[in-house]
Amino acid sequence: MKLLIAFVLAVTLGACSSLSTVISTVGTATTVYGQVTKYYAHAPKSVFAMRAGFDLALTAAAHFKQDVCPRVDSQPFCKTVVPLLRTGAAKTIAALDVAESFVRTHPTLDPTSAINAAEAAVTAFAKTETDNGVPSHG
Amino acid sequence: MGNLQQFLEAAGAVLADGFATWEEAKAFFDFTATVVNGATDPTDADWTKLHDYEAKQLAILDAPMDGE
Numbered sequence A: 001m002k003l004l005i006a007f008v009l010a011v012t013l014g015a016c017s018s019l020s021t022v023i024s025t026v027g028t029a030t031t032v033y034g035q036v037t038k039y040y041a042h043a044p045k046s047v048f049a050m051r052a053g054f055d056l057a058l059t060a061a062a063h064f065k066q067d068v069c070p071r072v073d074s075q076p077f078c079k080t081v082v083p084l085l086r087t088g089a090a091k092t093i094a095a096l097d098v099a100e101s102f103v104r105t106h107p108t109l110d111p112t113s114a115i116n117a118a119e120a121a122v123t124a125f126a127k128t129e130t131d132n133g134v135p136s137h138g
Numbered sequence B: 001m002g003n004l005q006q007f008l009e010a011a012g013a014v015l016a017d018g019f020a021t022w023e024e025a026k027a028f029f030d031f032t033a034t035v036v037n038g039a040t041d042p043t044d045a046d047w048t049k050l051h052d053y054e055a056k057q058l059a060i061l062d063a064p065m066d067g068e
Helices: A002-012 A019-039 A043-068 A078-105 A112-132 B002-018 B022-036 B044-062
Strands: none
Touching (some): A043 A112, A043 B022, A078 A112, B022 B044
């Protein structure tokens, strides 16, 4: 875990509020939270930690949009990337809602399927940004 | 459990470096760590607080860009 923290700092400290910062933050946050959720065997806390991790990524995306793309033509990529962030966030939230509902309703049943789906959605959110973003925009 | 706290603090510092909402972010990370490190399941109030924070960020992302 300490190595991952060091990685977080190494890839993002000193960076401006850029797309590359968002991608690094999202990717690292999901990686770290993926490990954190495995660290917590208790399902409700795992989903809570996963959702908090996504919210970290969402915060980065929201501020990227606010700071880098306040206008649709602020940067050439704004028109494409911001809608992708919105769509990815909506899909991820839907999956997290399913997992959260499951663990809150059935805290003692096996949540593996719902949690895996939510984790896959969070990972996909980060991958969508990585696949469609251009880090050199920063 | 301490590792999560360390991560949250590090992540908060990272965001604070790039973004202007340090106090809000720090409060969120502190809250998250408290819940996850707690002895009990997250309460309804905890989930609601998480959703409220998420909704605020989502509203920023979803708000139309000027000219959109």
